[in-house]
Amino acid sequence: MIEPVTRAPQRRHAFPPNWWARIGWLVLAAYVAYALGRLDFSWDRFVTGLDNGARFIGRMLPPRIAQPDSLAKGLIESLEIAILASSMGILLSLPIGLFAARNLMPVWATWPARAIIAAARSFHPVIVAIIFVKAVGFGALAGICALVVASIGFIGKLFAEAIEEISLKQVEAVRATGASFMNVILFGVLPQVFGRFIGFATYQLDSNLRNSTMVGIVGAGGIGGTLFSAFQRFDYDFVAAILLSIIAMIMVGEVLATWVRGVFLEKGKVDEE
Amino acid sequence: MNPALAHVESRTWRRFTPRQRLARFSVYLTLVVAIVLSARTVEVIPEFLYDAPEQMRDLLERMWPISWSHYPKGVHDALVETLHIATLGTLFALVMALPVGLMAANNVVPNRLVNYLAKLVLVSSRSVNSLVWALLFVAVFGPGALAGTLAIAFRSVGFVGKLFGEALEESNRGTIEALEATGAPWSSRLAWGYWPQVKPAFWSIALFRWDINVRESAVLGLVGAGGIGMALDTALNLFQWDRVAMVLFSIFSVVVVAEIIVTQIRRKIL
Amino acid sequence: MSTALSVRGLVKEYVRGKKVLDGITIDFAASGLTAVIGPSGTGKSTLLRCVNRLVEPTAGEIHFGGRDIAPLGGRALREARREIGMVFQEYNLVERLSVMENLLSGRLGYTPAFKAWLRRFPQEDIDRAFALLDQVGLASFANQRADALSGGQRQRVGIARAVMQRPKLLLADEPTSSLDPKTSVEIMGIMRDLGREHGIPVIVNMHDVELAKRFADRILGMSGGRIVYDGPPDGLTDDVLKTIYGGESWLH
Secondary structure: OOOOOOOOOOOOOOOOOOHHHHHHHHHHHHHHHHHHHHOOOOHHHHHHHHHHHHHHHHHHOOOOOOOHHHHHHHHHHHHHHHHHHHHHHHHHHHHHHHHOOOOOOOHHHHHHHHHHHHHHHHOOHHHHHHHHHHHHOOOHHHHHHHHHHHHHHHHHHHHHHHHHOOOHHHHHHHHHOOOOHHHHHHHHHHHHHHHHHHHHHHHHHHHHHHHHOOHHHHOOOOHHHHHHHHHHOOOHHHHHHHHHHHHHHHHHHHHHHHHHHHHHOOOOOOEEO | OOHHHOOOOOOOEEOOOHHHHHHHHHHHHHHHHHHHHHHHHOOOOHHHHHHHHHHHHHHHHHHOOOOOOHHHHHHHHHHHHHHHHHHHHHHHHHHHHHHHHHHHOOOOOOOHHHHHHHHHHHHHHHHOOHHHHHHHHHHHHOOOHHHHHHHHHHHHHHHHHHHHHHHHHOOOHHHHHHHHHOOOOHHHHHHHHHHHHHHHHHHHHHHHHHHHHHHHHHHHHHHOOOOHHHHHHHHHHOOOHHHHHHHHHHHHHHHHHHHHHHHHHHHHHO | OOEEEEEEEEEEEEEOOEEEEEEEEEEEEOOOEEEEEOOOOOOHHHHHHHHOOOOOOOEEEEEEOOEEOOOOOHHHHHHHHOOEEEEEOOOOOOOOOEHHHHHHHHHOOOOOHHHHHOOOOOHHHHHHHHHHHHHOOOHHHOOOEHHHOOHHHHHHHHHHHHHHOOOOEEEEEOOOOOOOHHHHHHHHHHHHHHHHHHOOOEEEEOOOHHHHHHHOOEEEEEEOOEEEEEEOHHHOOHHHHHHHHOOOHHHO
8 A cells, every 4th residue: 555665865845935926025025115215204203103193192082072063963964975875876876787797788788887887986985076066066965976976886896797697597597488678687687696786785885884974074065074174173082072973873884784684685485375 | 277286275475474574674664764864854955956067067178178297297206106105005904904804713813802802993994984094194193195104004904804804714624623633833723724725815805905095095195195185185276177187087097007907916816 | 562542431512411422431552553433423533533632522531641631731732632643534634735735734733833834844854754755655746736636645645744743643533434435445554554664553433344344453333422342353243233333224
């Protein structure tokens, strides 16, 4: 079963060196050194900063709700922006995502749809918010529009990818029964992508909630505005209170998202009686 | 009728159990109530809405032609700085996220308290938007790229740490068990058992986050944290829309290039 | 003949009141291959895993290397474990590492973590690893990734890894259950021969009775958490097998 050792020991490499990996690490180290130099990092600045930081944290604690009305109003407005933007965004991304699926749609549909999605994704929601502030004025409407665009970019892309990954055999089977186009979509396509769709819809709701707290910094409504003005007034303890309430709101949002996922992603049981 | 079926009473088929239907209904109801309430209380000034197409057209007219000449002086350096912020920030985040992600994985560190604390750190990092982190760091370290880099780093730790921890929890237990049985210490089990398994996931997460960070770094300048955002801020404040268009275009190009780079690396290495 | 392992009153309850191991008391000599047979769920695997503490015993003593290792923890436990090699049913190799790295992972209990990370093992270990690779017939596979190998080849790496530990005892938990009959015979042969050559007693847990009879010097039959047969392979009459496994239909 086992071979007796007859060969004289040869020089063999136990661990052949991986040159690509080594080069990679060297390049990385060189880059970090270079970039740090370019960005004008100096040790002094850093240390001064740490000192500042300690004082800063001192001023932030204990958190104080300096203007409860303003805080509440801002939070509620952010919540509203997130809800409305998510619902409209989801509604709009469904058809756009569907049209962007290359396995189901012809080229004259997929090209424009994919272009819209790519454009929507390329810009940070804050930049889009700035544009909408110019177009529709300050306030929540700009924020809602900006986040709708962001949602279309995110959900549209993932939805299209999910559709492109489905098994076409199932679609074929439904088509073979003579079903109409809508029915083919409803029974052949949607059941396969529904699970993933719920996943990224809830993710986008969470993401919009986060973003809605900060588009206010450029005037698009929500708690971001309150936060920014508190910063400018050096009201750091109020800033701390606002941040904590934002975190709390987002955590509640995550809990809700988990609830929704739990309800819809249960393996549907068929009940007979 | 087929005699075999004659005695069968008609049975009802329901897709969901009553309990499931109730749950689904509650979700729908909550959503609808939330939407209706929001729509009614949100402050939207109708005049602005009607005015919008006119305003958009005005904006687009002012943005065209794009001020190409603005690029070398006003834009290029800032753009490069933005890339540095994104890359350095991502690298720092990776370094910070490794230990925290480890501590959050219940198979690597089986201590529930440590897991919970680590997850808390990760959630807090994610909940604070990078712009807000930037505001904080500008207040502490002064305006400039240092604040921006730290903002990106601190924001990304939560993202990378969470996904990294999940990848660790999904690794093959049998392999680790075998190393345990040889008497290997915890650190060797980590280096030889867990790391080879999560390496591909780790680099994938890193690339993904870098891509997102390129977008995020572009706006940090709006609050003074360095990068192209500052050029954007300047142009906006001066209402130089053609320059604004130039900045937007360069941001767009950089984002597209970053995506291409990431897709190529993905294909080659992963 | 000296005793390598001595188990006294070993009890294991996964669920309170349900004893999977019901007071096992048995000695294992310092040489030879012992096969543990019995129906599924009767505690064969639990017995082996209690020895190297992958499963925590509920009660009892495990005397190995001159002391009771049942209550050990931390560093002392690791030192005991590195003297016990284990071969697994699913091979449990580090898939993305090379065969050579998998072999040397058997020395992780003896190598400081920092050196192990840098792959700085003593030359003696490396030479031994190459020699073992030759012995199990995988000479040209040293730098191949473990997941590029077939099942039988992977198990050979698993056995070599365990032998690299220079163990005083080799445990094998259903090492052939995932392999085809021909490969199973090869693997059992390798374990028996390596055990003889390096002076390591082998305890193998298996469900193939014929294979056990062919390779074992001693057979332990377990049923209901107890040892109901302890003797040479030719003592395994049909009656004995019925006691162990219950029922007759599988015998013919």
